[in-house]
Amino acid sequence: MHGTLSPLSSRKGDGARGGAFCPAIAAHGMLGEFGLMGAPGQPAGHTRHMHVTREHLVGISGDLTALTAPEARDLLVRRQISATELAHAVLGQIERTESQVRSFITVTADEALAQARAADVALGGSDPGATPPLTGIPVALKDLFCTTGVQTTAGSRILEGFIPPYDATVVARLRAAGAVFVGKANMDEFAMGSSTENSGYHPTHNPWDVSRVPGGSSGGSAAAVSAGQAILSLGTDTGGSIRQPASLCSVTGLKPTYGRVSRYGVVAFASSLDQVGPFSIGVEGSAMVLQAIAGADPMDATTAPFAVPDYRSTIRDGVKGLRIGVPAEYFTAGMEPDVERLVREAIQTLTSLGATVHPVSLPYSEHGLATYYIIAPAEASSNLSRYNGIKYGLAALDEVDMTRAMDATRQRGFGNEPKRRIMLGTYALSSGYYDAYYRKAQQVRTLIKADFDNAFASVDVIAAPVSPTVAFKMGARIDDPLAMYLSDVCTIPVNVAGLPGISVPCGFDHQGLPVGLQLIGKAFDEATLFRAAFAYEEATSFHRQRPPLAEQAGSEGSVNQAAMGAGKAGGPQRAPHA
Amino acid sequence: MTGTHHAGTSPATDYEVVIGLEVHAQVVTESKMFCGCSSRYSGAPPNTLVCPVCLGMPGSLPVMNRTAVEATIITALALNCEIPEFSKFDRKNYNYPDLMKGYQISQFDLPFSQAGWLEFDDPANPGQMRRAGITRVHLEEDTATLKHVRDSSGETYSLMDVNRAGVPLMEIVGDPDLRTADEAGSYLRAVRQILRYLGVSTANMDEGAFRCDANVSLRPWGQAEYGAKVEVKNMNSFRSVVRAIEFEIVRQRDLLDAGGRIVQETRGWVDDRAITVTQRSKEAAHDYRYFPEPDLPPIITPEAEVERLRSLLPELPDAKRQRFADAYRMTSDIADTLTQTRALAEYFEQTVNLSGNARAAANWITRDVLRILGATGAEIDQILLTPAHLADLIKLLDTGTISGRTAPEVLEEAVSTGSMPREIVQQRGLGQVSDTDALTTAVADAIASNPKAVADYRAGKATAMGFLVGAVMKATRGKGNPGLVNELLKQQLDG
Structure with missing residues (x-):
């Protein structure tokens, strides 16, 4: 049985405990409307002693947006809540928080409610436990996953209006797993950035402090989960774009091994580095998502043919005897003292749980950033060539000449960061420079990877910081690309080596801003990362702390929802500012 | 190979002509190079054989067509190439509206094959063969087709058909070993014949399934380094290839004789004016910024796989011609004629097997069957007269059942009706009187x-x-x- 629960007392905002039972009762009343209560053999109170109940989980504030994915699954399967109710809760949370956070480029409320109703039909069948594992669980998708019939922009104006006629493989797999898609999350344009300020639409704000960035490039996906606007989300990580925003927003974020998850239908940034991964509150949600999306795809020749293990079956196995490597090189000079302290404390916590710590050396990681900023722009300069207005998206229709129209489309459609990287990459690949840049970068890449192979000969996971700093102020680095690039100094080598890495919340600095612990695994050994990360979060409570903004909006929402009745609480089709 | 040992027959007495051909041949496959769309685009309505992959939609990824890879390696083996164990695809980056992704997936430094050779008829010495080096045979994808239109109101615009985009395209790069336009023509015929023998390409130039660019340069006799190279494009027939090269040789020679300098450039053949014109100078030449295609893993071709593919090679034209001449005691001309296509050679051998009379079979085929094909434009496997029919006719003659005078009439009847000669003779009472x-x-x-x-x-x-x-x-x-x-x-x- 799952459902061992972290102590609720560790949450912020527990002061609402006193009057909390009423909304829960009201919500029960609403459930009756969906015909999900009192099904034969499933009386609401009956399982109270065996399972975590709605009252335990959401009774305090009545806030469904605070649920983790496994909790939501548990309640959905036991018909303690309905998928429609859960969809209304997150859509309501979007309505209440989006003006401050701005996680989304597109909110798909109608589609979400339609999917939720379908999920309720499935869950209302004779065996709700046999429904696909994400049935009825709200998921936000970074806006570079192609979604049939829903605009997909990759955060760029050049793809404005592009409505794919196909689903990315990961979207199709989540759909098959029963997920409810609440919207397309904001991102740095073409995933180029570490703050989501490079979005061609609007910046996203960190739910912990809206004057600060959420990290990037998957900032919208991280902020959405952090703010309770979705239970789960999907992002991509090319140089840290899942782990860094996860760290800055205090959620769990996993970058799987290159080749573990299909890239088909994922707007490409740097093809040899891009990888799709989940965000969640709590490690188990990420395991559920990876379970659904991982595995070989005939549409992506770079996916590995290896079988996908059952991640949740080993997630509770603990870390006794686990050998953790700690690379001195990753505790760099520019690191904020609080970050270093919290990461070292986290490693200490793991040893207190039975893991052993071993110093390892990754000397070539120092060159990770330089290597990355040759390879990634080189691939990007080629990947972004297709956006010329001929086939989809923005088109400079005022230009008569074919070539001029293509050039004008690119001039107008791309923001500064894609333009910068197209130039960098074009230069690096140019005749006469290829050997000095691209070829050399590939050689260094081999050395960086060899470092990790060497280290993993004697350890099972490597622990490191995610980001050298906590979330920085919006605008602080936007005019200083190098400072921005340094945000990813601890995450980039992992992409360069093609390895899996996870970020788990490991505390808050003196300003109350979140810090993440990075665990790096052997290739295709995500199971060990989940196991270590889960053991860590079980021993701590950081992942259960919510940004005050989310907490407040969530409790307002549960009161409102209770008063209005779930059926009337539909969210907006689009965020008002999208 | 520099080819300096060849006694070229350059029309420019003071210069040696150096020619190398690049042949593009569409590979016959069911589906396109990197997606499941049909590659049989001929006659299909525009933009009906397309999908996110060949349209270059965001997020789409290529998946390799194994049949096309095998066809390329088989072709390379037929052209006596080495097949490296490790090869890969690369991206060739350039921008043009007909290029869906802004890059073409091709092969740069590690193609499927290298260092082969091809023998072709020496046009200057009938009956003799010449040999030219084959630099490499590699695989890439075709582009979309653009049609530039002017409507009745005088407005001009371009139409694009993406059906052809992603069709597998084999490139056969020849060494600069050719010395005359006629050699180029002969070489090209030999390449086409081999492709057709292998069945890997229709190699029909008029359908665009077979294209040829020519690199032409001149250098003073005895000079080791090549002169500035001019790439000539846009030839759409064998004849125009020969004519374009002839024109280019004269143009370059005249320019050099007048004290001018050849600039490295790309020139286009203008067929109706029979001239080449500048298309692109060296300065404006593309820097294709090749780099390994990250969406496709490298291709490993173990020795055993190479041998398996080699075992699939049919008897090639040269070998077949030699065998025919020896086994059937025929002149090299007749052998040449009978081995023009694999189908014709097979037709001949089946007729021999059924009739037991090689000489008669050769005579009937080179004389009458080819005449019929020429008159109808049909392929050998499309006519009603099968080897069985022809063998039957030969046996009727050999047994004295009909006379040589009657035979043509019987043949015509068989060709037009598909009836067996024996039946025709019976029905029409054409049996020879030997009473x-x-x-x-x-x-x-x-x-x-x-x-x-x-x-x-x-x-x-x-x-x-x-x-x-x-x-x-x-x-x-x-x-x-x-x-x-x-x-x-x-x-x-x-x-």
């Missing part, structure tokens, strides 16, 4: 009614015998066995 009694009467009649011829014969005029035979044949409506008629005439006249 001595029946012929004796006809011979006696001929002697009686042609006294002048009889007199001439007796006077020693040899032609008179022919006249009398003709008279008998006329009387028997051509069915008389000519040998028997001759014999009976002699008996009666000399008797």
